[in-house]
Amino acid sequence: MSAKHFINDPTHLVNTALHALTITNPSIALDAENKIVYRRPGHTPQVSIISGGGSGHEPSFGAFVGDGLLSAAVAGTIFASPSAEQIRRAIMSRVDSEKGILVTVMNYTGDVLNFGMGVEKAKAAGLKVEMLVVADDVGVGRKAAGKVGRRGIAGTVLVHKIAGALAAKGASLEDVYKVAKLTAENLVSVGASLDHVHVPGRALPDPNSDENLSAEEVEIGMGIHNEAGSGRAKVDLPELVKRMLAQMLDSKDEDRAYLNVNSNEVVLLINNLGGVSVLELGGITAEVVGQLEKTYNVKPIRILAGTYMTSLNGLGFSISILNVVNTNIGGPSMLQLLDAPCEAAGWAAPIRKETWEAKSTQTREGATGAEEEAKESGLKVDSELFKTQLSAGLDRVVAAEADVTKYDTVVGDGDCGIGLKRGAEAVLKLLSDTKLSGDVVLDLSKIVQVVENTMDGTSGALYAIFLNSLTHSLRQQGSGEATPKIWAAALKQASESLSTYTPAQPGDRTLIDALHPFVETLGSSGDLKKAAEASRKGAEGTKGMKASLGRTVYIGGSGFEQVPDPGAWGLSEFFLGLAGIKSTESEYEMV
Template structure:
């Protein structure tokens, strides 16, 4: 598997050096794979030290949480492997003063043994130490009691609460008590969409088929408790939350902090969707979300998937979650926006298209069928346009033109009763409907053409030709492209020229339009020979040669669809 590493044996040390370079308040402890906070006060004045850690591969945990208000030290083992007793003991010696240290340990056998033994050795040296075990994985509740469950992403919330308590100068037993209460009122459950791959390995620890997901997984690439078919974000959030709520016996009226944690390969887009689903789900249960975060806070290398954590909170707990910290990986914030929508400002009356003028000219009866023909053609050509754009762009042109088709069909007939009003209404509809560059180009063109026809009750063919020319000029001005740059202009410019030349030569409007369509079709095909110099295809350079430009092909498509209506108009 491709990884950005040097040697598998050196990944942890080199990663820690990279972390330390970004954080002036953090240093590596000698030859140990331990990150410590600096500068530390004199030993006699130090608050209770908060130390955590475990196997590496969970970044930004644990090193990203070293800082005032969170961890005093992070002890980092090899990938998915507990750190040694000696490394933990070195961290205790380096950070603990007379007030001692709290060790926050995720409930895995290796971590419990090594952190536990280090605590005993430190006590023997006269350093008071308390150990707090986090076992927040509710997925195992049917197989094991709480003492046997795994510690997973909710541990980060315990880090924050405990670190804030220590920063207040509280005594060791008080800090440890706060940490244990937080761990006891915490539940987490995760889902994997596939496995993860260790540095140096040539395949992941497990793989899932396209029609499978794994519920209740751990954070070391181990399998979950149930394999099932994929679920929507809403349905998945409901499954995870139902298990957590049941295990924690959460009741209506209670408050929680919500954490949606990415496992390493899940984009923030998807985590945001899951947070939305989780918030709405909890709201329907009348459980108040007092704080909420989404992001990758404790990962499993490159695993796609996420977990949801709920922490029962009161005002005191919220104060600890809100307390300041300079730990780089803590996302901060957490405040919940109770009202996420505001009204769209209304357009000034004089800026709205004049769409309800009734001239009695019957333009709507002529324009509506023409627009429907354009819409039908765009929908029919969606696969072709998608394929062309996928080869030389981002692949969204077919969808964009289908959205345009729906918007065209939805333009009310009352908006079509004057030529300039019809073009203005059509431009407004496309501006709202089409994402990416096509929307602004078409909207600008139609607005420019509308202004040219303003006040002309019965435009002649040459008026339409002039409006067409103004529209195409507007596209060139907006995008900065010109003939030969391999864009939609390479179909539009020949079409405008052919239409105007044919009319000037005395040909009938229908014949002139057929000449325009033929010129557009030829121009679109000629783009296959051009090296793109504008638009997203320009990033491909010569690699795009041989593929017609999708935007130019779309132009030829809708121009052709208008032919019978121009001839019959």
């Protein structure tokens, strides 16, 4: 693992990399505030295609914005989903919406939730939007993936290319969505890596940790966020490729038999995860092609080898196979769409000289969609008491960051604590700078906006959805004093609303294990302290609980036996502070 970087500040790194895209392709522009790369206006209206996700996967997704490919891409911080607000702005103000919009997202919880919320907000505003979740990775089988399902990895770029070419030809949203979905359903991918990657700005890992791969080991099925795969092995390249192809193509493997290659037309994509030399990638490509023909009698009609979706400077590669099938739309074939010219810096096609000579300076500025001012609800709280209690809960979240980060380092990717702290500090600043009105709906609406703009990833999406629903539920309670009974009823409604966006239930080892007992106990007792204590008990109960959802599903190992779920622990800290219960020393130490 290389921990040396030319740019160690992750925020500066992402922002400057996005700016660089506008330098290398004059047909695209950047909304720097919201990290949206989009096509400059002036082209013929068509179905717009938007994608995105965490940064660190370049050239996906920003460098695939251009004529014949994506219309816009939304970037999060490194390995973390962009916020729903960024996505909403991209959908509603940075692309043409006349002929409809297709939003494509890889199957990661944070991405699905945040993009889903952005899509729903756009639909509510009257836009015609479809969303497609791509899940092509077979590195984790059906049993291990559980409710989460397969991850999305490099095969996603083939969905983008084919859908983008069809949209450029003037196809309807219905046909673009249909062909994109058909492409995704006929894709399988798997990756392998010789090492984890180091994220700029993060502390160096423990060199003695069991998480590190030895010099002889390779991780088969490693994800694009450092997640573990199906296992480690000490194998040479031919044996590694043999195992990877078996995971993709062995019809007898019921846990991974996702695709039946029944066509004479197969597209092969060999993707560099960022740190493999061009020379070595050539050798890998030759090995894969040779084994496909010898073992499976498959001769790809198109072979793409290069850097399409990285994991920073990951020392690995992935293999994707697309089974080319009939689109049944009476237009160009899947292969013709793949071959169609495009103009995007990340795709193997040059920028036309006409584009350089045009020297377009047009941008999309101004309106970002109607911003509704919240109306008074008449539901009142003691503003000073509300501020004091809320601040106590948020202060406790900030103080717990080190513990939450430590737990998330064991069972996740280490960013949960930082994300919670960032959101808590932003709300504390709001409370410090703003005089609360005492109308709980108005005050909570302001807090929700801060959460949406400062918290990303899975936690940010869950909190934003829950708080938006809580605001709506409180408004439905009528006017008067916001009693514990009213809060309990609104919290229960918000919890039920949240369940429509995530399958998480108590026992799945998520923040729901802390939220559910708080809501239920407050409803039955009306006692905030008892509810907070129930939340902490629920969070403590996640220690030793095997995860059914979240990134922990892919990581595996015994870390879940050592520490509680980071998200549940962080939420219980907030509730304890809210109830005025003093902080204690952390009960858990990493083993």
